[in-house]
Each structure stands twice: as structure tokens, then as C-alpha cells.
Amino acid sequence: xxxxxxYVGEYASGKSEYAxxxxxxxCGGGEEVTLVDLDLVxxxxxxxxxxxxxxxxxxxxxxxxxRETAGLGETGNIFxxxxxxxxxxxxxxxxxxxxxxxxxxxxxxxxxxxxxxLRVFVVVNAARPFTATPEKIVQFxxxxxxxxxxxxxxxxxDDTDLEVIRHGNEIVRAxxxxxxxxVVAAAADERFRRDLGDGEGLGAPVVxxxxxxxxxxx
Amino acid sequence: MAVKLSELTKQRELLTxxxxxxxxxxxxxxxxxxxxxxxxxxxxxxxxxxxxxEVSTTIYPYNAWRTGFIHSAFENAASTMSGVETAYRALxxxxxxxxxxxxxxxxxDGGTYDIGFQALSGMLERGHRVLYVCYNNEAYMNTGIQRxxxxxxxxxxxxxxxxxxxxxxxxNRKDLTxxxxxxxxxxxxxxxxxxxxxxxxxxGKALQAEGAAFLNILAPCHRGWRYPMEKTIEISKMATEVxxxxxxxxxxxxxxxxxxxxxxxPVRDYLKMQGRFAHLFRPxxxxxxxxxxxxxxxxxxxxxxxxxxxx
Amino acid sequence: MQRTLPFSENRVFVxxxxxxxxxxxxxxxxxxxxxxITPQNEIMHYWTRLAPAYxxxxxxxxxxxxxxxxxxxxxxxxxxxxxxxxxxxxxxxxEPVTMAEMMRIPxxxxxQQRGGPxxxxxxxxxxxxxxxxxxxxxxxxxxxxxxxxxxxxxxYTIKAFNVAWTYRFPVFVLGDGYQAKMRESLVMxxxxxxxxxxxxxxxxxxxxxxxxxxxPAVHLRNAFSVEEELYESIMPxxxxxxxxxxxxxxxDEEGTRGAELVIISxxxxxxxxxxxxxxxxxxxxxxxYFRPVTIRPFPEEALQRAVALCPRLLVVESALGQLARLVxxxxxxxxxxxxxxxxxxxxxxxxxxxxxxxxxxxxGGTTCV
Numbered sequence: 001x002x003x004x005x006x007y008v009g010e011y012a013s014g015k016s017e018y019a020x021x022x023x024x025x026x027c028g029g030g031e032e033v034t035l036v037d038l039d040l041v042x043x044x045x046x047x048x049x050x051x052x053x054x055x056x057x058x059x060x061x062x063x064x065x066x067r068e069t070a071g072l073g074e075t076g077n078i079f080x081x082x083x084x085x086x087x088x089x090x091x092x093x094x095x096x097x098x099x100x101x102x103x104x105x106x107x108x109x110x111x112x113x114x115x116x117x118l119r120v121f122v123v124v125n126a127a128r129p130f131t132a133t134p135e136k137i138v139q140f141x142x143x144x145x146x147x148x149x150x151x152x153x154x155x156x157x158d159d160t161d162l163e164v165i166r167h168g169n170e171i172v173r174a175x176x177x178x179x180x181x182x183v184v185a186a187a188a189d190e191r192f193r194r195d196l197g198d199g200e201g202l203g204a205p206v207v208x209x210x211x212x213x214x215x216x217x218x
Numbered sequence: 219m220a221v222k223l224s225e226l227t228k229q230r231e232l233l234t235x236x237x238x239x240x241x242x243x244x245x246x247x248x249x250x251x252x253x254x255x256x257x258x259x260x261x262x263x264x265x266x267x268x269x270x271x272e273v274s275t276t277i278y279p280y281n282a283w284r285t286g287f288i289h290s291a292f293e294n295a296a297s298t299m300s301g302v303e304t305a306y307r308a309l310x311x312x313x314x315x316x317x318x319x320x321x322x323x324x325x326x327d328g329g330t331y332d333i334g335f336q337a338l339s340g341m342l343e344r345g346h347r348v349l350y351v352c353y354n355n356e357a358y359m360n361t362g363i364q365r366x367x368x369x370x371x372x373x374x375x376x377x378x379x380x381x382x383x384x385x386x387x388x389x390n391r392k393d394l395t396x397x398x399x400x401x402x403x404x405x406x407x408x409x410x411x412x413x414x415x416x417x418x419x420x421x422g423k424a425l426q427a428e429g430a431a432f433l434n435i436l437a438p439c440h441r442g443w444r445y446p447m448e449k450t451i452e453i454s455k456m457a458t459e460v461x462x463x464x465x466x467x468x469x470x471x472x473x474x475x476x477x478x479x480x481x482x483x484p485v486r487d488y489l490k491m492q493g494r495f496a497h498l499f500r501p502x503x504x505x506x507x508x509x510x511x512x513x514x515x516x517x518x519x520x521x522x523x524x525x526x527x528x529x
Numbered sequence: 530m531q532r533t534l535p536f537s538e539n540r541v542f543v544x545x546x547x548x549x550x551x552x553x554x555x556x557x558x559x560x561x562x563x564x565x566i567t568p569q570n571e572i573m574h575y576w577t578r579l580a581p582a583y584x585x586x587x588x589x590x591x592x593x594x595x596x597x598x599x600x601x602x603x604x605x606x607x608x609x610x611x612x613x614x615x616x617x618x619x620x621x622x623x624e625p626v627t628m629a630e631m632m633r634i635p636x637x638x639x640x641q642q643r644g645g646p647x648x649x650x651x652x653x654x655x656x657x658x659x660x661x662x663x664x665x666x667x668x669x670x671x672x673x674x675x676x677x678x679x680x681x682x683x684x685y686t687i688k689a690f691n692v693a694w695t696y697r698f699p700v701f702v703l704g705d706g707y708q709a710k711m712r713e714s715l716v717m718x719x720x721x722x723x724x725x726x727x728x729x730x731x732x733x734x735x736x737x738x739x740x741x742x743x744x745p746a747v748h749l750r751n752a753f754s755v756e757e758e759l760y761e762s763i764m765p766x767x768x769x770x771x772x773x774x775x776x777x778x779x780x781d782e783e784g785t786r787g788a789e790l791v792i793i794s795x796x797x798x799x800x801x802x803x804x805x806x807x808x809x810x811x812x813x814x815x816x817x818y819f820r821p822v823t824i825r826p827f828p829e830e831a832l833q834r835a836v837a838l839c840p841r842l843l844v845v846e847s848a849l850g851q852l853a854r855l856v857x858x859x860x861x862x863x864x865x866x867x868x869x870x871x872x873x874x875x876x877x878x879x880x881x882x883x884x885x886x887x888x889x890x891x892x893g894g895t896t897c898v
Contacts, residue, residue, distance in 0.1 A: 012542055012712045109446060127542040129551060129717070130578070156542045156714035164540070268648050291617060291648055293592060328565070332591035361565040364573070365589055376574045377563070377589045383581030 002031050002092035004115055006038075006107060007151070009123035010131050010140060014153040014209075018123050018187055019096035020054065021209045027058045032091030036083050037063035038098060038106050050212050062086055087112040107145075119148040121184060124175070126154040126168035137175035149184040150176050152204060162195055169202050221418060226254050230284070232262060237275040237282035242447030244437030244454065245271045245353040247411040249324055252351055252433065253285075255421035260318045263288065263302055267295035267329035270360045270439075271353060285322075293333040295323045296341035296350060303346045320425050321348045328358040331367035331394050342401040342430045349424045349431045352394065355439035363442045367392045370462070371513060372498050372506040375442075380497040385506045390513050398432035399468040405429075407467040407476075410436040412454035416465050416476050423469065436463045444493020453491055460488040461518040462510075466525060473524040482518075485511045538718045545708035548679045549613065549639050550575035551717055552686035557727050558637075559608040560586040562599040564618060567651040568706035569641040572613040593618040597625025597638075604634050607732025609690060613639040615706075617648060619660050626699045627665035632749040633766070634733075635693035635700075639686065642705040644875040653706040654875040655796055658851035661701045662825035668763065670770045672700040672777055673824040675796040680715040682708060685822075687720055694728035696773040703824065705847075707797055707877065774826035781820040784810075785835040788817030790867075790887055793832075793844045795821050795852055797877075802845065804880035809887055816887055821855070829859035840864055843886065843896065845871040845878050869896045 003026065009015040016037075023035040035054065051061045062083050086093055087110050098106055107113050107120070122141050124131050131137045141147055154160075154168020165188050176183045186202040187209050199206025232253040239246050249271070256262050263286035266272035272289045275282040290298045299321050309315040325334055330352040338350060357375050358364040365375040371390045374380055378387035395408040404427035407420035417435060424431035438454050440447040457463035458477060462485055465477040486507055489495035498506050522528050543551070549572050553561065561580070563573040577587050590596045596612050603610030614622055619640050629636045642657040644650030663669040672692055674685040682704055689700040720727060733747055740746035753759040781799070784806055785791050792802040799820045806816045819835050821828050836842065842865060846852040849872045857868075869890050871878060886896045 011547075012544065125542060127540065127714070129541050129543065129547070132539070132541070156540055157712060159540065159714040273649065289648075333564070333593075335591065358565045361567050362570045362574070364565040364570070367591060376570070377565070377577050377587065379577050381581055 002090070004087060004093050004095075004118040006095040006097050006118060006120045007123050008097045008120060008144060008147075010125065010128050012128060013123045013125040013131070014155060014187070014213075015123040016096045017209055017211060017213045018151055018153055018185075018207075019094050020050070020212050021187075021207065023059055023092075023094040024054075024057065024210075025207075026092045026094070032060060032089070033058070034060040034062060034086060034089050034091065034093045036086040036093065036095045037061070038083055038095050054212075060089075084109060085111050087115050087118065114146075120144070120146055121149050121151050122147050123151045123153050123187075124168075124172045126152075126171040127156050127164055132171070134171055134174035134178060137172065138178050141175070141179055141181070147179075147181060149182045150179075151185050151187055151207075152183050152202070153187040153209075155189065160189060160192075162192065165192065165196070166202075169204075173203050221415065223414065226414075226418070229254055232256065232264075232284045233275065234282050234284060236280070238277060239270065239274045240439075240441060240447065242440050242450045243270075244355060244411045244439060244450050245324075245326075246275075247450070248351065248353045248409075248417065248435040248437045251411065251414050251417040252322065252324075252349075252421040252435075255418050255425055256320055257318075257425065260320055262286070262320050262322060263299075265289070265295050265299045265302070265321075265323045267323075267325045267334055268292040268360065269326035269329050270355075271324055271326065273360060292329055294337050295325050295329060295334055296337040296348070299323050299348045299350075300341045300344065300346045303348050321346075322425075323348060323350045325350065325352055326359070327352060327354045327356060327368035328360075328364075328366045330354075331392060335367075338398075338432075339401065342398060342403050342432065345403065345429045347427075347429055349421070349427075349433065351421075351433045351435060353435055353437040355437050355442060356391070357439075357442050359439050359442045368394065371510045372495065372503070374494045374497060380503075385503045386495075386497065390510075393517065395432070395434045395466075395468075398434070399473075401430070402471065403427075403430040403432065405431040405467070405469055407432075408434045408463070409465055410454045410458055410463055411438070412451045412458070413465060413477065420467055420476070423467070442494065444496070445491055449491065453488070456483070456488045456491060459483050460485045460514065462488060462514045464518060464521055466521060473521075473526070475521070475525045475527060478527075485514050538716060538722065540714050540716050542712060542714050543679065544571060544710055544712050545679055545682050545704055546571035546641070546710070547575050548682045548715060548717075549686050549702070549704070550579060552683040553611055553637075553690075554579055554583060554585065555683075555717070555720055556687040556690035557609055557730075558585065558611050558690065559730075560588065560603050560610045562588050562590055562596045562603065562610060562612050564590055564593045564596045564614070566593070566615050566618040568643060568709040569613040569615050569618075569639065571709070572639060572641075593621035594624060597622045598628075600636055600638070601625055601629055601632075601634055604629075604636060604730070605733045606735065607730050609637075609694070609730045611637040611639070611690070613641070615641045616643040616645055616651075616657070619657050619664070623660070623665040626671065627667050628751050629699045630665070630667055630670040631751050631762075631766075633697040634749070635697050635730075637686075637689045637693050637700050637702070639702045639704065641709040642703060650875060651706060653847065653877060655705060655798065655847040656849075656851065656874055657703065658795075658824055658846075658848060658855070661703050662855070668767060668770075669825060670698055670766065671825060672696075672698055672773075673703055674701070674779075674822060675703040675824050676708065677795075677797055677799045677820070678715075679708070679711075679713040683715055683717060687725070691725075691728045692777055694730055696769075696777070698770065698773060703796060705797055770826075777823060778826045778828050778831075779822035780828035780831045781818075781822055782831065782835055783818045784815065785817035785819060785838050788815050788839040790841040790843055790890060791817040791819050791835060791839045792883060792887070793819045793842055793852070793856055794846060794878075795824060798845055798847060801878050801880045801883055805883035805887065808880060808884050812884075812888075814887065814891065821852075824852075824855065827855050827859055832856065832859045833863055836860055836863060836865060840866040841890075842867065843869045843871070843883075843890065845873075845883065845886075847873050847876060847878060849874045871896050 152172035
């Protein structure tokens, strides 16, 4: 049985970015890899516009095309039927879930949930006001029904610097200690590869991200 | 009027498939049940204020309505239809239009209970021969689940969140069905999507009425209410069984229960099925469930009295 | 309950709507009155999440008329009240705002512009300039800030509260759906830590003492029996508006001296204009940029000075000439050599398009719609 991972988090935490990169990293192992857009909360900044590009590198992407959703409700959205059965697909499955605790509850809608292999990770950006301190992160993570670990992903978009990453990472680690959860990865844009190297001192394996989402909403 | 479901399924749907409402949406069910009651050889003009139903059924250049359809704005569906109905009467008088027409508004609770309320009241008071149907999902779903005048006490919405300082919406909903009845119009009904026969029958009476008619139909929304999409009908049924949404009608001033609840269940049985009430089951919010139960009981008792069900 | 702001000069990553909610908190707002409309909904959502922790309040009303009038009620009671709206909601706000103008009631309303005239177009436009500046039955006694990025949404929301409560005129902050939903980094700060003083709110009703004897009676009027009486009231009001205008008016300008052409824009489109003049400079073309930050009062004198330096203009906006009309009025009777326009109601304008347009104009072409 392949990997089953769901990435949840606060609005603009970078969970979609992380989910894409995670799914891409699983490609090439011979197994089918499926990336599922479960963001029913916010129709902007979802994976749909990137589907063709990601499919070209071997990912199976389940998301609606932006043309199919144009004009759809003011904040409305459609739950893609193939997404509903995604947990039951062969190979690896990475779920990009809508923001907040209510976004997380979309998992209830999946066939086969609760799934014995499913792991749920909260992607945390400490540059987001609602998750800016260990206490706030703890409070936020506790709103989810179930969490298996945190991903440290502090960033300011184009304005990110090393200090933002390092300082944010400390905050996330403090929260993880309080929650008794592991930090499974410290994520950073690939442009920091030279500075961060193998992530020594970050306390978790560093994962370099290629950015896709800035092209998502065009 | 013993109608069989098997017969209804053979009827031509006036709201066709292919629209973009969510699977499991109560609104389209309500619309189809109402439109099935349109008499044969009668044309229909429908109108929606801004809302999920309007947005999802009329994505330009497509339209899922096999009726004349009008959308103008959020607050004015009742005014719009008042004008259409008046024009029809005038044209008919002049012999410029033939055939029989019915006029039906389908508005959500935001566009009916709140911003469209004034226009609705005006339409009912002037007595236009229009059927106004509120497909009631108890919040503004189109704009992202904000509370409305139809939202029940304690409900989570994006503008009535819960936390240390709040248990969700702080007020009881208003009783719009009774308010509509207070306009002394020929027909007012309260229905729910699980009871197709009841809704169909009420819609039939409402369309027969020689004047304004109002139907308030509970149409659960799994996105906003937070339950699995296949439970829409089950939840609608439970709303009736716990008496938070009784089925009744007011025909020419006469109140009548159209479904007698045999074994009234506690409201918590209904609340626990939905994520929007999940926080009420935390120990600190227990009192809210009791308050909602009391409100429900009081409304129910008063309804029984009005319907002459109490000896 | 927290009383202090949760940030100390931190750079954060937020949406525009979120920036507004935090700015209102930083500005000392006490209560928000709102009604759902896309694309401002998340201002309400964030405010309702923030409000309880900081002892702030929120009320959702049954429509925008009511949201406007309840905001006024909050202000009369001595609270810093605000609201947010868009499109058709801005139309309904005109009645309460007009009343606030005449009664000199401070009021802050954030407008996240959406397309019109219509409903359903909820993403972007710059078509609410007319409405924000001159909507309502009156003389347009309001201040309108048009923001270009999240930092400005934050800064000018705070400023809006101060201007409203200092001069007692309604203030609009004009954003748009793109700014509302876009994520961008900005520095959030507590105004006090930067030495900014927040104008205090003052209760107008329910003051201590006996009106007319122990204290002067508060007399706010919005109803006049005869037109002459109205006239007598408006003229001093207009005088105060003009005197406030001189102190509040703001603009941004770059490279107008020695420029071949000046691009005039406002709000989010100015980002494209700033990028375009940079790229043109790389190509050896000297273009300037002028941007009214206050749409009302309009920076007429500054624009006149800029145009005296360079009388060739290109006005660009995501509307059909709403900004251009203000520009023309400001330049009435001034010599202008050329006046090109790009009007794109409801649609964004990119730096590339502007570069192309400027090159075309230099070659003797025109971009006029």
C-alpha cells in the first residue's frame, strides 16, 4: 500500500505548495502518484490551473479546470467526484486540504475515511498572525480532529529571508514540543539551498520547495 | 390528490440537470418538488435573487431553467416578480397574451428573511398572484456561510464563530412563515425536502391560490451545515421529528398541521448530526442546547394551539 | 482578554482582507457592523475571529442600509465603529454616508471594489471611484484613499480612522477584489510604537450633564425645513471640508521632471505603472508616474505641477474613465499636449501593456478608447 498523506493548515500557510512538492518527490518510484485538490474553502489559489503542468511530469492531479469553475458561485465550489474516492486509489496519494479546522473536516467526505494509513500534517507558517507564537499554533493545531505531525514552513512569499525561516522554525518546534508531535520537515524555498545546506540546526529534515502557487491564480 | 412518485418521475423537469449546485444540495430538490406541481398547459416564469441557486443554475451562457427566468439583484426578487405579474395581467386584459402563466420566486433565506424582506412584505401586502418560495438553508451560503435571520441559536457560521467568548449565533431565528401568514394572504406553507408529497401538495395549493402565496422550505446544505452529502434528506426529516421545523400550512387564515409528529425527539438528536452544532456538545455550551430546546418547545406548543391540536 | 496587539513590528504574510481586519484592531476600532458581500467577506470573518479576544464587537445586520446606519449609531455612542462593503453594497451605503456627511459623523468604510453595473462579477474592478467620491445626494464630503498594496491597506485603514475622527467626515478606503484575496507580506505595527497618536472617539449622545443648562445641547441636523436653511448649513461645511482637504490630500509621483510622458493611475493599477516606468527606463525611455492616493479630495495642485513639467499624459484604469474625469477636472484650462487613455473596466492592466502603450504613443500612435 502506498503513502497516504493529507496536508492541512491555516490560510496561506503554504500547504498547497508543500503538497505539490511532496507529491513530485514521490514521482519516479514506479508507483502512481495522485495529488488531490480538496480545497473546498477558497476557490482562489487552488491547484486547478497547474493541473496540466503537473500532469506533464507524471503526477495524476485530481482538480477541476479553472474554466469549469469560472463564474461558479461567489465562494462556491464543487466537490470533484473522483476526489471523493481518492483514498482508495492505487499508489501514493497526497491530499491538499482547505484551510482551517473546517477545511480539515472535508476528510470526512472521503470514501474509506478514516483510513489506517492516512497521516495528517499541519503546515505552519509562523509569519501568519494566527499562528505567530507557539501558544497560538498549539491552539490552532488542537482544533483539528487528528494530527500526526507539523511541517515548519515559515515564509513571507517573495520577501522571505533566512531569519524568517530560522525564527519561524524555532516557534514551530516549540509548539511541536508542547503538542508532543514531531516536526516532520522544515520547508524552505529552493533559493535558500546554498545557505541552509542539509538543514543543520533546523531540527528536522529540510525540504526545498520549487514554487508553483504564485502562478496558480492568473 | 393522491399522486404517485412514479408518475412525477415521468414529468418533464423544469429545472434540468447539468446545473452546478453541489451534489446533495437541498435547494434543487425543493425547486423540483415545487415545479412538479405546476398544472399542465401552464407556463411558468421563475425569478431568483442573488444566491447559490441563481449563481449555480444560470452560468452564462447556460441556463438550467426550462421556464422564463429572471435574475436582477439581491434584495428585489419580490419587487421584480410583482412587476412581471402586473404586466401579465395588463397584457392579458388587452388580449396581448394568451395562455395561463404562474410566477414563482425562489429565494434563499438571506435574500428572503433579511435584505429582501421589505420587498417580500410589499408583494404579499399588495396581493400579487405570485408564489414566493424560500429555500431555507439557514445561512448565506453563496457568500461563505454567514449567519442570517433564519439561523438557529448556537449555530456556527463564519460571522457567528464559537470560542471562549461565543457559543455561535446568539439569537433565535425569526419565524418568517408566521410573519408571512400575518399578511393574511390566501396560502402560506412550511415544508421540508424530505417529504416530497407534502411539499408537492402545498405547492399545488399555493399555485391555485388567487393571490400571493408563500412557501418556506427547509433545504439542508451539507457545505454549510457540515454533514456528509448523502444525509440531506435524513437531516431534513430529523428537523421535523424534533419539531424544530414542523410542517404546516395556513390556508385562508386556517392553521393546520400537515404532519403530526408521533414521537417527538429531543433537538439534540438533530444537532448531533451536524458539524455546525458540534461545539454545543462541549460541556461549557450545554445550556445552549437547553435554550434551543425550550425555544423549539414553545414554538411547537404555540403552533399546536394555532392548529387546534390542543383540546 | 488580550488588550495589546499580538505583534511588534513584525513582517507577516496575509491577505488584503486580513490586513484590514488587523489594521482596524490596531487603529482602536471597537465594533464592526457588516453585511455579507464578496469580496469583502473575509474582513468580517477575520474580525469575528479577532473580536472576542480583544473585547471588540461585531454585528451582522440585515442589509447594507442597516450596516451603515448602525455604524453611525455606534459612532454617536462614542465607539470607533466601521464597516466594509463592495459593489451594490456601496450603493446602499450612500444613504447612511450622506447622512454622516451632513451631520459630521466620523465613519470608516472599507470598499473592496467589484465589477459593475451588474451583480455576480465579484473579483475585481476600479469602478467604484464615482460612487466612493461623489455617491449620495450631496456634495461628496468624504475622504477616499485608494490603496495599491497590503502595506497601504494596513497604513491607510489606520489613517482612515484618524482622519475620520479628527475632521469628522466619512472616510472610505478603496481596495479591490485582487487586493482583498491576494497574499503579500507587510509590516504590522502598533501605531503607538511608532509614536502615532490615535484620535479619540467621543460620545455624541448620552453625555453627562443636562443639555442646555449644565452643558450645551448637542445638535446634529440632517433635516432642514427650507432650502435657504440648508444652504446656510452647507456653505460652512464646505469651507471645513476644503480646509481639511489641504491637510489630508496625498499623492505619489516619480520621475515626472524631464519625462516624455506621465502615466496616471490609482490603486492596484499603479503597481503596473511603477513597474512600467522602470522597464521603460531600461529601454532609455523616460516616463513619469503620478498617482492620487486620495481620490477625494483630489491632489489637483500636485497634478497641475506635474503636468506643467510634462504635459503628455496617459491615464490608465480598470474603469471607463472614472479617474480620467477627475484628472480632466483638475487640469481644466491647463495646457495639455496629449491625453491618451487605457480604460479596461473590470480587467487588470499589466506593466507589459503599459510599456507597449508608451512605445506606441511615442511612435505617434494613440491608445485612446
